[in-house]
Amino acid sequence: MSTGASIIVVVAAVVVAAVLAAGIVVRVRGGGGRSALRRHFGPEYDLNVAEHAGDTKAAERELGERLRLYRDLKTEPLSGELRERYLAEWVGTQELFIESPERAVAGADQLLARLARDRGYPSDRYEEQVAALSVHHADCVQGYRQIHVAAARAREGRADTEELREAVVHARPFFEELVKPPHHAPDRHQGHHGHTGRAGRKSHAWHIGKAGA
Secondary structure (H helix, E strand, O other), X not given: OOHHHHHXXXXXXXXXXXXXXXXXXXXXHHHHHHHHHHHHHOHHHHHHHHHOOOOXXXXXXXXXXXXXXXXXXXXXXXXXXXXXHHHHHHHHHHHHHHHOHHHHHHHHHHHHHHHHHHOOOOOOOHHHHHHHHHHHOOOOHHHHHHHHHHHHHHHOOOOOHHHHHHHHHHHHHHHHHHXXXXXXXXXXXXEOOEEEOOOOOEOOOOOOOOOOO
């Protein structure tokens, strides 16, 4: 084969390789990357797209940035004593709801912020904290947002009792996710009928009825 022919073959091979590489990049940035974000964020993906008025690219840029910032965040489990304290405080918040839904929701909002801080999530700004939580608890972080909004609306006198009750109910899975012991170990104080405190009094830890019921 002549030198000229060899050069043509080499150039052609380089062009083919470049085209194939470009195709791989397109797939990763397109469907492949999108599928990965959907799998990771679940319902949070759709919520973020909706917040960007359907602009999928803008939503994915934001979610990708969250992953970059917080994917490797090191969190800490609660100590047994601190976990018991949070469980008791959550029970007290729900009991307070019967008397004062507004105070109960405000207390629950503050409780969840402290709980996230004690687990090692950012605590300086609410938005930063929620962004980090969405990376690690995408399936339930919306409950935290909902109770935060409800607490703000209650302060302004714009939230009715049913809205506040629903906010507490929807925040419960988020609370349970952050307060659970490492490795999903069974709680020695909790059986099939709810949380039992040290005094042996069984509480309605995971249920809240309508105010006045």
